[in-house]
Amino acid sequence: MPSVSNPNLPLSIIRFSTISAYRAWRHEALLDGKTVGFVPTMGALHEGHISLVKRSLVANDLTVVSIFVNPAQFAPHEDLATYPRTLPRDMELLKDLKVDVADQTSGDRVKRRVAAVFAPTVVEMYPSGIVQNIAEQKGAFVEVKGFGHQMEGKSRPTFFRGVTTVVTKLFNVVQPTHAYFGQKDIQQALILKRLCRDLLFGYPEHQNVHIIPTERDSTDELALSSRNQYLTVDGRKVASILIEALKAAAKAWTESRSKAECIEEAYRTVERKEAKAKSDGLQVVIKLDYIEMNDAESFDVLEGEVQRDEEESRVVILSGALYIDKTRLIDNILLGNASHIIG
Known part of the structure; x- marks a missing residue:
């Protein structure tokens, strides 16, 4: 096993499939006083994942990426069986990734690479077994x-x-x-910060759960997602509808319009884009799931007239979900001063 003490090692990524093997490696890193950055993924890596990995490489001695398609977060009718699994490609993508940083001890420039990938089996992660039907699940589960x-x-x-x-x-x-x-995945990230705070996690402490701005396609600002590869050619042409709708609502918000008017602007944007897709002859079905405004602390829906202050210290999550054919896309914009949430 390569040493964890040399910042230029390993030149190839160590891949762990068992908890016991990973823990032996992690123990060595702990004894060496190395910081460990972690990016959990379900694989099918894209530039959004890579942006998270780069943040970790810059800030930590060692970076670990997990690749595990988690059965417990898929309902029986959802796409567990067809979710993309591309482990060999993912490993190649991570192997080629490196960042130049200054060594804190010597000051010399060193290249940091991903140190390890944790890619466990379902049996390893769920020793009591796991099924998608929540009523039939057995064992220990966590809920916030x-x-x-x-x-x-x-x-x-x-x-x-x-x-x-x-x-x-x-x-x-x-x-x-x-x-x-x-x-x-803003709600997920904020829930995980709360999880670490409420259960007194030491690895990581809640303030060390970092939320990084969404990585977007440079042409139309579509949020990058592993599920984007499900989109048809026509579906990809209209996939930016959701962010365009959210931006319309956000613009109305900055104009001090009411919540109802902001949401109405979003719905009108979806309707216009849907009509345009039909007039262009695109073979695509667009179905809006929701667009809503929620408090970033409680996640409660904002009701009635929302009070604003000059600093906009209250952060509002403007979020939505939309189906393009059978592919469900999500996105969000944070309204107010979100500097204490993002970064």
Whole structure:
């Protein structure tokens, strides 16, 4: 096993499939006083994931990426069986990734690469077994009460139970100093920060769960997602409808218009874009799931007239979900001063 003490090693990524092997490696890193950055993923890596990995490489001695398609966060009708699994490609992508940083001890420039990939089996992660039907599940599960039924949880009621359970397991195994999540899944990231705070996690501490701005396609600002590859050619042409709708609502918000007017602007944008797609002869079905404004602390829906102050210290999550054919896309914009949330 390569030493964890040399910042220029390993030249190839160590891949762990068992918890015991990873823990032996992590113990050596702990003894050497190395910081460990962690990026949890379900694979099918894209530039959004890579942006998180780069943040970790810059800030930590060692970076670990997990690749695990988690059955517990898929409802029985969702796409577990067809979710893209591209481990060989993902490993190649990570192997070629490196950043130049200054060594804190010598000051010399060194190249940091991903140190390890943790790619466990389902049996390793769920020793009591796992099925998608929540009523039939056995064993220990984790739930953050009161914060998982709003926003995405309203459409996917078992989703956050599955996420908090698997991330708790991953944090217990990886023992990261810092962990990195994307803003695209803002509710998930904020719930995980709360999880670490409420359960007194030391690896990572809640303030070391970092939320990084969403990585977007440079042509139309579509949020990068592993599920984007499900889109047809026509579907990809209209996939930016959601962010365009959210931007229309955000513009109305900056003009001090009411919440109802902001949401109405978003709906009108979707309707116009849908009509344009039909007139262009695109073979695509567009179905809006929701667009809503929620408080970033409680996730409660903002009701009535929302009071604003000059500093906009209250952060509002403007979020939505939309189906392009059978592919469900999500996105969000944070309204107000979100500097204490993002970064």
